[in-house]
């Protein structure tokens with residue numbers, strides 16, 4: 001999609017020589033990774049920290065030097081996608097199942113940049129399912145606790161109908177919340193369930209959002 005490509009590629013302008021870059025996951029940031037790879041071939045020296053196995057493979061394919069999250073003393077900039085973004089920069093992430101690593105890497109970053117197509121901008125988040133990563137041990141019980149909160153959880157499955165497992169060996173529940181009136185309250189409610197590892201609510205999160213629209217990009221800080 002051209003809007004994803006525009007936003008994804010534009011993001012490399014924020015990269016400076018010597019930086020350690022958090023590499024998000026998804027189809028938009030895939031364009032960023034490809035572009036970073038081209039810059040590395042031209043001599044740019046950076047290190048990447050991948051937020052998923054998928055991103056790790058893509059970055060390796062494009063020749064980006066990678067270090068593990070533990071090896072990174074600090075992360076200068078993380079570039080990632082999002083599933084929905086409201087005007088206060090609250091977002092839903094995790095459509096690609098990488099929300100836990102994405103959140104850890106983003107929280108360790110000096111600067112966070114989101115890249116997305118224009119359609120991801122909404123007045124109120126919650127029209128897309130809200131992913132929640134949960135421990136595979138006893139997932140049915142965790143699902144019941146989410147249901148008790150009326151959060152309408154659906155266990156994510158593979159195309160073959162098996163439970164979908166994240167890179168961390170956990171399952172994902174997609175919550176059909178509908179528009180979320182109070183994201184902070186919902187985040188607090190979900191995270192208090194012991195089987196929950198992390199949720200895809202990223203609250204007042206990025207420093208900058210770059211969206212592709214009509215052959216151009218819009219930058220919001």
Ligand code: 5RP
Nearest residue numbers: 026027028081094095096098
């Ligand atoms: C993965 C994510 C992605 O960043 C999000 O789903 C957006 O993906 P895409 O750029 O393919 O629309 O959170 O866990």
